Every structure is written in C-alpha cells, then in structure tokens.
Amino acid sequence: MINMDALFAEARKAAENAYAPYSKFRVGAALLCKDGEIITGVNVENRSFGLTVCAERNAIFTAVGQGRRDFTALAISTPDSVDPVGPCGACRQVLTEFLPPDALVRFAGSGKTQINTTIGALLPLDSLHDLLQLTTSS
Ligand code: THU
Numbered sequence: 001m002i003n004m005d006a007l008f009a010e011a012r013k014a015a016e017n018a019y020a021p022y023s024k025f026r027v028g029a030a031l032l033c034k035d036g037e038i039i040t041g042v043n044v045e046n047r048s049f050g051l052t053v054c055a056e057r058n059a060i061f062t063a064v065g066q067g068r069r070d071f072t073a074l075a076i077s078t079p080d081s082v083d084p085v086g087p088c089g090a091c092r093q094v095l096t097e098f099l100p101p102d103a104l105v106r107f108a109g110s111g112k113t114q115i116n117t118t119i120g121a122l123l124p125l126d127s128l129h130d131l132l133q134l135t136t137s138s
Helices: 002-014 055-065 089-098 130-136
Strands: 028-033 038-042 071-076 104-108 112-119
Touching: 002 028, 002 038, 002 055, 002 071, 002 112, 002 130, 028 055, 055 112
Parallel strands: 071 104
Antiparallel strands: 028 038, 028 071, 104 112
C-alpha cells in the first residue's frame, strides 16, 4: 500500500529548497521508487527565464541519473498557492516516459484541496501501445 501522505510530506519538505527568486512560486516533487526509495526535485529558475527547469523534471532526471527507472507514485507540493497546481505539459511528457499510466499522482497547494489522480489521466493515450490499439480498431 502506497503511503501518499508520507510521499507528499517529502515533496513539501523539498519545496523549501526550490530556487524561485523570480516567480516566488516554489515547487517540490517526490518520486516513489519500487524499492521504497524517494527521490525529490525542485524548480530551479534562471535570470534567463526560459532556462528554468520544473521540479518534476528535476526529480526524474536526478533519479534516472542514479540508475532508477521504476517509479510507482509522484507527489507535487506547491506551497505558494492555496489550490493544487498540476504538472505542466512538458513535465507530463517527461513523466510518461518513465512512470506507468497507473502510477499514482497527488498534488496540492497550502490549502485543504488535494488532487489524487494517475499519470494516465494526466496524459491519456500516450503510450505506443494505446496508439496502436486505436489505429488498428477503427
Ligand atoms: N513549475 C514547476 O516546477 N512545476 C510545475 O508543474 C509548474 C511550474 C515552476 C516553474 C517556475 O519556476 C514556477 O513554477 C512558476 O511557473
């Protein structure tokens, strides 16, 4: 049983390390590996704004760099917004490269509302398998 509360707590803690002097919008992401290890990432901004990298992608790139590719869940904390803020489109694409459609995702801001969803819901019909099924069934 995956403890999403504990995973979210790690994302929230990581958000404290975000480097976001321009947007003042800190993001922390925590990836749960199959063996129970948790890898975190934060958004790292730059004075050339387009060079900013989101928390979710930094978490994935860190984990993959450490030889980890088996992820079962992801939590994202955005403590500077009251409401939940989901991953951007670029991050969804990168996440689906490594997380299976049934991987659990939770995101929340500082308020009570939490979104609990899956990678497949965030980027449906993404896998080659799904696309092949679509093209051969019509
Ligand atoms: N950001 C993330 O880190 N992840 C998201 O899913 C949304 C946006 C960052 C990028 C930028 O540093 C700040 O949040 C404001 O867009």
